[in-house]
Amino acid sequence: MEIKVDSVYEYLRSTINHSVDASFQTLKHPQHKQEIRLVYLKSLCDSEKIQRDIVKPFFESKIIEDYLLSLEGYKEYKNQDKTINHILRGTMVLFIDEKILLFDMGTNPNTAILEANVETTIQGPQHALSEDIQTNISLIRRRYHQASLVVESEETVGNADKMDLALMYDHQKANPESVKEIKRRIKKINKATIQSVGEIQRQISPSNRTLFPTHMVTERPDRISYNLSKGKIVILLSGTPFVLIVPAVFFDFMRSMEDLYQPYWVSKFLLSLRYSGLFISLLLPAGYIGVVSFNPEIFRIQLALSIAGTRLAVPYPSFVEVLFMLIMMELLVEASIRLPKTIGSTATTVGGLILGQAAVEAGLVSNIMIIIVASVAISNFVVPINEMSFAMRVVKYLLLAITALTGLIGLVVGFIGLIIYLSHLRSLTEPYFRLTYNEEPETTNSTK
């Protein structure tokens, strides 16, 4: 056994000794000749805690080993590779006599709980998750008090960065088949670095090139706990304040948590507002092209004439006009996301107000076009889950293209095509696009 301990020590030495923050300490007790060796990475461990829990007691007490075994954060030694993995996550390795003991001494400086910025509510909980996986697990546990809530830590993901991953679900409600399936898919992830749950989402989807988010990315602990109670599975990744909820249906993406907190009719009103926003942002630009360029007789005569009147100065067909303004708008949106917050407002003012006004005066676009683009821009962001509203931003152009080619028929056909495409999608193994969630025989989860 002696040989083993020394070889492990040597192995650790050869693997991590080239870093300046690697620490190899040997402590010798002056009286009873006991000797322990400590190996850890200074940058990851709490040196005060090591001092307090290991070093001091070692010199003060006589039977150190039993004391060590009773320490919080003790882990058994398994093998060399796992030990290295542990060291890289803030574990200290302690060699005593012929034994190897592992202690969790890690500190994470980044445990601050962030404010909910992406999915805000007015009167709901105001805080989101943190970037530390342990903190997040604790936050979720504090919202979902059930003995049946299971936390499972999975193999690390990412070949190079080896990020920690955890699964949470209510084992009385979640579908065991789904749990098995999600574990199988996580095992298959093969990528150098995984930095966000968005990447996991793409990696566990059967096709890498999807347009719509089929799993929900969220930052809200209340949404997580609500979904846990519906039998969904939550995937947590260390280093990101977002989690992934699987499976999801399309209509989940249209709901804000606020809907649960508002009076019944208010929340129904908000929901219908969101759907009309969705329809406006999808159909309005394409519909404008269809009506103006193909069937102006649809509108009542006064309206048709006034649209034609504002387009008098515009020298090209309507789809050029729409495309021009929409792309300007997209650039504006993209710029204001990437810009620092202080400059962002300048960009919007210059872009939105001045450019729009100037474009009309120069006769490049019509006034009505400006109204359409503005309403599309606003209504697009009514969709509460960001990924979905981005997906809809793209779909709009597909409908635009098919309408520009084939008129209003194309718009209807394209819309039906969109519904067909959505119905064809699967979230994990559940159908993604359907009206009701719990239904025999393919009951998703609510009852096992």
Add this chain to the structure above:
Amino acid sequence: MSRYLLWLIVLNMIANVVAYVPRALLKEQNDGMVMGLVLSSIIGTLFMYWFLYQIRKFPEEGMPDLLEKYTQKWFHLLYSALNGLMFYFAGVITLLVFVDISERFINPDMGPNVTLFLFLLVVCGGVLLDSRSLLFVLEIVLIINLPLMIMIFIKAYTHDYFSWDSVKAVATHYREVPSWTTVSAGLYIYLGFLNLSVFNKYIKKLNIKWCWVVPLIGLVNLFTTVFVPVGINGTVLPSQYTFPWISTVDSMRIEFGIIERVLFIFLLLYIGISLLSIMIHWHVALNWLKVISPVLKRKNKSYSPYFIVAIFCLSSYFLQLVADEKKLFDYTNLWFASLIPAIVIMNLVLFWLIRRGKQ
């Protein structure tokens, strides 16, 4: 899941308001149409109950699979092929009629081939979906469309110039005996339940307690189909129109809306409804025809559905070339006429299957 049966029936009912059913019925407006409506409702309801009672004995099983299990190969292949053809024609008639309508009323510049291509594109996508997803599509499209559709129907009935006297005048012919085609054409709107021959695979427990509403909706629907054109356009004209309903809707206007002509709302809605109806029929046809298609497999994936759908598309293109509107109407009447024997045979086959299943 039983509500999908209702959706299938309702889809078949409203999809046929525009195509050739009103034309076929109104042609005999003064001889036998009225009794035809009543007769077809009675026959339709009886057939429906007969069929549903029998198919209920096979929960979560489709008829094509049942035939494969219980009957001899020659009969199984022959019968599947015939059924597949019937459903294929149901779809292709609607398709060609709507290509025609789109060209005439919405987009005359585009040409029938482009329209056909566009429709086929989305129809193929829908046909190749798995049956359950197709039912979801059905439900969502209907829920989006139905309210507007009902609004248009109500608007038609409350039209200022709606003349109940014309309706009464036509109704006085109630004693005349209808022809076979009239009864069949009226019957067709009830036949949504036949799609269940395939979709039954996904329905665990068929609840048919609510089915008494079907004849009611059917009667209202048939009445609307023929008497609204009569009420609005008078007793003479509707029987001469190719598409009585479109001309009828075109005489309505929304005074205070941004869209003045109801026709466009109606047509755009109906493109969606008809595409859906084509998808459902072809999907059923596809499932019937799977057994007679050559086995095309590569890497464990079967390509025969794609093959069949490609044939569907090519043959509908071909039909579009050869069949002008008059021929198409004649074919449709032939197809209507063959409906009653087809259903009787299907029910008898089911009856036989039940007996074989018991043995």
